[in-house]
Structure formats: structure tokens, C-alpha cells
Amino acid sequence: MHRFIAAESGPHVALTALMHGNEYAGAIVLADLLRTQLRPRRGTLSLIFLNLEAFARFSCETPIRSRFVEEDMNRLWTNRSVSSSQEQRRVHQLLPYIETVDTLLDLHSMLWPGDSLLLAGPSPVGAELAADIGTPPLVVIDGGHMAGPRLIDMPHFTRPHGSARACLLEAGQHWSLDTLDVTRATVNRFLSVTGVTDASPRPVPASRIAHVTHRVLAQTGRFTFTQPYCSGTVIPERNTLIATDGPDEIRTPYDDCMLVMPNFRTARTHTAVRLARFEN
Template identity: 50%
Template sequence: MSGADRSGERQAWHAQGWTLPHFPVRVPVPDLTPFLAGNVLPGVWSFAAPLPGPHVAVVALIHGNEIAGAAVLARWLHAGLRPECGRLSLIFANLAAFARFDPRDPIQSRYVDEDMNRVWARQVLEGPRRSEELRRARELLPLLLQVDVLLDLHSTLWPSAPLVLCGETARARSLALALGTPRDVVADGGHPEGRRLLEHARFADPDGKARALLAEGGQHWEPGTDTVLEQTATRLLTLCGQLPAPARPPPRGVAWQVTRRVVPRRRDFAFLRPFRGGDVIARRNTLIALDGEDEIRTPHDDCLLVLPGQAALPGQTAVRLARRVTA
């Protein structure tokens, strides 16, 4: 699979005759030059403490244009952050896509050949398919198979309140709720297009012990998104004993379970208004979108809108709907 014709999302929209709006980059692009070599792999830094403890990994740049997480890791490396116990690995994942980042058209550098957060099924990793993202995933995999706790730092194209995705294991949900930041913890089954990193068997095996979370800190290129992600990552390290615990930890999070994934069938799919991720629709059966003549309504009261995209192509997830649950 060549990256020459598939350098980002915008081509998919152009193929459908649509145009995405321009999203200005309102934050500095982090300079990763000092960190590209890594100390165990390109773009991967790993530090062991003298005391025993878990192996924690914090991952940024699974998508090459989600620069907020990369800014967090760069600050930590500049500051010389080291764990008090166990091992801490800091991973800049998709360096090839990030190398293409251009603030004039930042959407284009999401990936080179394919979405790196859809390649983590065993049959894909061990199969014959080739792409830049699969090459890098295979390079990282031996290290990831040693990780006990993983946090994958992300951001969103469209406006959304921060949240944590915990997959489907009870142990990951418990960890996410203990973080307390972001407050909303969403359990979901992922995407039919492929497995995310947090769904790799290392972390998703019902009988396993390793845990993985995905944090969405806010919009990609807006001030404050990196701050949210840094707060989340710092809180994780304190829970794992790798940093001192704060005097007043945040309150426990709120648990949600995805009940429906809305996938448009037609090009004229449209929300009735520009919903924001994190909006809660109070009443069941509230009309929120039209897919041609089909009405999309909330399936239950207090329905959380998870990462709605204000424009969605047929076959792509437009929004996930979630119900609050007692954890």
C-alpha cells in the first residue's frame, strides 16, 4: 500500500465531492528533533527505576497530526522525568506521519498509508499486508508486549469535552475511573474497521492483567488540549507509584457504556445542530440527525454523545451513543 495517494483524510472527502473546513493550528508544533533517535528504538525512550514496579507506557502520535500528546512527552523528556519505581516508556508512535505535518493543512498528516489505530489485531500484525503504519506497529510490538499499563494520548478534530475510552475490560474501566481526569469514562467495543491499540490482545484479553486506556484531551490544535493530556498522564503515573501522589486527588470518574454506533448510509447525513462531544441529551427519542429520510433518535434518557463528527462519510462512525452506568 503506497502513501503517495493516501497521505490523510482529505482525499477521502475529495473523492466523495466534499470539502472539509480549514482548522487553524493555534499551538506551537513541538520540536521532536532531540528525541527522534530514542534510547531503545527510534522515537522510543525507556527508563528503569531502582525500585520494582509496573512497566508503564505513554504513547503519542498514533496519529501524526495529533501533536498535543507529543508536546507532553517532549516536555517530560526535556525536564528529565524519571519514574520512582518500575519502568516508564515514552513512545512517539507514527514519526513518518508527523514528519509530514504542515500547519497549513494539518489534516493531511494523520497517517501515511492507513490509520495506525486500526492495525492491532493479531491476524493483521502477523499477516502479509504492508504499510508504513504496520511496519512501525510491528517494530513497537515487542516493547508493547512487556507493558503492564498503557495510556494512549489523542485529540479530536471536532469540538469535544475530554474523555477516557477504556475498551471492554472491567480492570481498564476501574483504572480509568480512578484517574478522575477526564471525568467521563466510556466503555465501547471499538470500530469494525480494525482494532485500536488499547484492544490489542495484551490489554483486551479477559483473563489478562495488562491495562490500556485512550485519552481524548480536546481538539487537536487548540490551546489547553496538551494540558488536559498532561494532567491525565501525570495522574496515571501517580496511581502506578511512579510519581508522588497529590495531596488532593481528583474525584472518581463517571462511567458510560456505548449502546449504539451511528453509521451513515447516505452522503446527506446531517446532525440537526452542531453537537459537541460530551453533550448529554436528556430525553429518550430525541431527534438528533437525519440520514436521508431516516431519523436518528436517542435510544434512552441521558444519552451521552461520544465524539460526534459534524460531517461524516457513509460507512464511517458519525457518533457513538452512551448510557450512564453504575461502576
């Protein structure tokens, strides 16, 4: 964790990367910021590498295995001890510091191909932050995971009438140069809109906002999509068959239904896909 404090008072802004050890585009961008010796013009800037133990296990031969050491760190952001895993210990180490952050962007990438997006949790201020960043232009709002709270779902960022805000970047497929470019552009935009740098944020087109309405969980080990859908695919007609789950059919519940991060290696009880509806 790297903390830089300006002479002029201001908010505490943070960038986090390596929540998952095989999603390292964000870590490259943070390392670049350290090399260029970026310093905030006011307030405090923190650059935080979250799961170093998982990243240390990365192997080009088996890249997926370094997602975590013992359990998914991005389901553990609570003060309640639910395990004694390496990830839980690291979360407990970081929680007091994260609770001093005013504005946070968590950097991720995707296993499967898809359009880059900004993901906001249930807090309106998180959605406003994502729309303010506006790069990439797609903002998806959801209620989190049943398995546990993500970093952006912490009470610190979601309590009613609170001012602390956070959102999450899904920059594209892991290990892609395009994903690195998107991450860099989003971080630069985030630094300008939060006032960390002197650069004035350039105007960007208004974000397109979608709300997750359904989280489809695999009920069997035979969940199969009808096509190799990419995240961001919009299905024009309601009742379109998109997958089967053993004997069950999965169909779109409304017109212009967007598929968010379909998972083609879904285990039983895990999220297979999220379905989202656009505002207006």
C-alpha cells in the same frame, strides 16, 4: 521510543503519543518529560512516539491530512498482517515491546469540539484504570471499532483474567491550548497513580461512567446532524431527532443519551456518532 529503568523493580508503565500525526498535544507533554529528565522511582517507564512518519507530514495549511500516511494506525493493533502499509509496518515493529507493558495511557485529541474524556475498551481493568486516573472525570466504555483493533483493544490488554491494562485520553479539540493543559494534567495524574513518581495522587471526584450502546454508521454520503453538537452533549428525551442519513432519521434510543465524538465530515460506512448511557 525512550525507556528508563529504575534500580527498584516494579511494573512497566508506558505513555504513547502521535498515534495520529496531527494530534500532537501528547507529543509535547512527552517531550517535556524528556527535557525535565523524569525517571521512574521503580520499574520501567516508556515514552513512545508512535507515527513519526505521519507527524513529519504535518502542515498548518492542511492539518487534517497528516492524521496518517496510508491508513489509520489505531485500527491495526493485531499480530495478523492485513496490509503492507507504513502504519502496519510500524505496528509490527512495536507490538513485541507493547506486549511487555503492564499499564498504558494512549494520548489523543479530537477534530471537533467536545468535553475531554477517558476511553476504555471492553476490558474491566481498562475501565478501572480510567476511573483511577479520574482526570478528566468522564469515562466512556465501548467495544472498539469494526474497522480493526485500537491499541487499547490489543489482546494483551483485554484477555480475560489478564492484569495488563490500558485506556485512552481524548483531551479536547486538536491544536487547542486547553487540550494541552488537559493532557498535561492527565499525564501527571497517571504517573502518580501508577507509582512512577513519588507524588501521592490527590483525591479527585468519582468518575462519571457511560457505556456506549449504539454506534451509528453513515449509510449514505448525506449524513447531517440537526445541530452542531459537541461531544459530551446529553439529550434529555428519548426519540429526539439528532440527525438524518439520506431518507432515514436518527433518534435517541433513551432518555439522557450522551453523544460521543460526533463526526461532521462522515463518509459512507464510517462512524458518525456513538450513543452512550450513564451508569446509574
